[in-house]
Amino acid sequence: MKLMEIEEILEAEVLTGEYDPEIEIEIGCSSDLMSEVLAYGEPCSILLTGLTNIQVINTANVADIKLVCFVMGKIPDEKIINLAKKNDITVFITKLTTFESCGRLYKNGLKSCSYFDLDK
Amino acid sequence: MDNNKTTTKIQELTYELKIDDVMCKNIETVSSKMPISQLRDVLYKKRISGVPVVNDDKLVGIVSIEDFIKCMEQEEMDALVEDKMTKNIKTLYADEPLVHAVKKFEKYGFGRFPVLSRKDKKLVGIITKSDIIKGILKKLESVYHDEEERRYRASHIFNDIVADEVFLKFQYFVEGKNFDKAGEASTGLKKTLYRLGLSPDIIRRAAISTYEAEINIVAYTDGGEIIAYIDPHQIKIIIIDKGPGIPDVEKALQPGFSTAPGWVRELGFGAGMGLPNIKKFTDKMTLRSTVEKGTHLEIIIKLSDYRNED
Known part of the structure; x- marks a missing residue:
């Protein structure tokens, strides 16, 4: 799924300016707990979250997440946007809830990332 | 890079790139009812040597500078585009790999091919040999850039x-x-x-x-x-x-x-x-x-x- 499709599906607003239209988003995850995001076993390409602090971008960066979408119309402050830009992470905001955002993306064929089983 | 390798890379790119990636999308078209005399302005202003003829979104032919010159020689400037255009035209689809275009250019020796979308058969672009060269050069440049970046890494x-x-x-x-x-x-x-x-x-x-x-x-x-x-x-x-x-x-x-x-x-x-x-x-x-x-x-x-x- 291309970023443009996601932008449409989530009726999102782009906060980081122009993005690379070729980036392919294949796997998604959603959480307000950053450690949960870090625990996923594969690099997710999109993170949907209601948490708006700078650690969301740091988490996305270390976990190789290319697109962060803040839900429920939450607007992150400029520091967050600047850090995202510096690390080539695209930031969207959507007015939709987490549940609806995930539902719409899933319905359109975006897969969920798998959990890195801690007991394995 | 030796010569052999360059050829291989370019051949690889002709398979990798789609016609859509290199074709000209901002296209000029004319209607079949246009008199040949007006063709000069279209070709001259846009500095092109041929233009697709479109009626109601449907591609019906292609008319080139050669057709225009022939009309001039035979003093038929009042003729309509539809009488002078090439009607049986070869086209390409936008989602075909570039190599199909290269082969068609070789086979027919035409200067250009109109490009259609496979879905609704509408005209979406036009491709010339120079579009192919430009597209490949552009891609090679980005490949080279990636390679340079990779070399910069301190892995050695x-x-x-x-x-x-x-x-x-x-x-x-x-x-x-x-x-x-x-x-x-x-x-x-x-x-x-x-x-x-x-x-x-x-x-x-x-x-x-x-x-x-x-x-x-x-x-x-x-x-x-x-x-x-x-x-x-x-x-x-x-x-x-x-x-x-x-x-x-x-x-x-x-x-x-x-x-x-x-x-x-x-x-x-x-x-x-x-x-x-x-x-x-x-x-x-x-x-x-x-x-x-x-x-x-x-x-x-x-x-x-x-x-x-x-």
Whole structure:
């Protein structure tokens, strides 16, 4: 799924300016707990979250997440946007809830990332 | 690059690129009812040698500068485009690989092909030989750019240095309780490992583990440091702080167990996943802690070449 499709599906607003239209988003995850995001076993390409602090971008960066979408119309402050830009992470905001955002993306064929089983 | 290789790369690109990637999309069209006399303006203004003829969104022919010259010679300037245009035209689809266009140019010797969308057969572009050359050059440029960037990486450092044992040491200082700066050490280490040309999986595991440890320093202590030692076989990362220490190390390793204060949880951490995450993403983890003295965490990530051997 291309970023443009996601932008449409989530009726999102782009906060980081122009993005690379070729980036392919294949796997998604959603959480307000950053450690949960870090625990996923594969690099997710999109993170949907209601948490708006700078650690969301740091988490996305270390976990190789290319697109962060803040839900429920939450607007992150400029520091967050600047850090995202510096690390080539695209930031969207959507007015939709987490549940609806995930539902719409899933319905359109975006897969969920798998959990890195801690007991394995 | 020797000549042989260049040819192969260009051939590869003609399969990789789609006609849609190189064709001209901003196209001029004329109607079949237009008199030939007006054709001159269209061709001259746009500096093109041929133009597709379209009626009601449907491609019906193509008319070129040669047709125009013939009409001039035969003094038929009042004729309509539909009488002089080529009607039986060869077209291409936008989603075809570029190599199809190359073959059609070879086969028919035409100057241009109209490009249709496969779905609704509407005209979406036009492709000339110069579009193909430009498209390939542009792609080659970006391939070259990637190659240059790759060469810039310091991955050869271990081969260039002559010594019995080589390791690189990177040290990062972490401020306690300052969540604005939390993450700087691990993102810095991540960037460094990337420049060393390590594989994305290794980099990701090292970055995530270091980040979790860094968050722990920020959340629970007054500060500490992260030291990464990299040799050709492994990455060893040591995370040290000066207290307060972990009273029950075994409990701290249980998923879900957390003593995080509210402010840490509000930031999205303290879910009791930190240490279990580190353990899972590394090949070896050693945690020693003395209450009031501090915690010493050592993690090892084996580099892929050596990972499978043990």
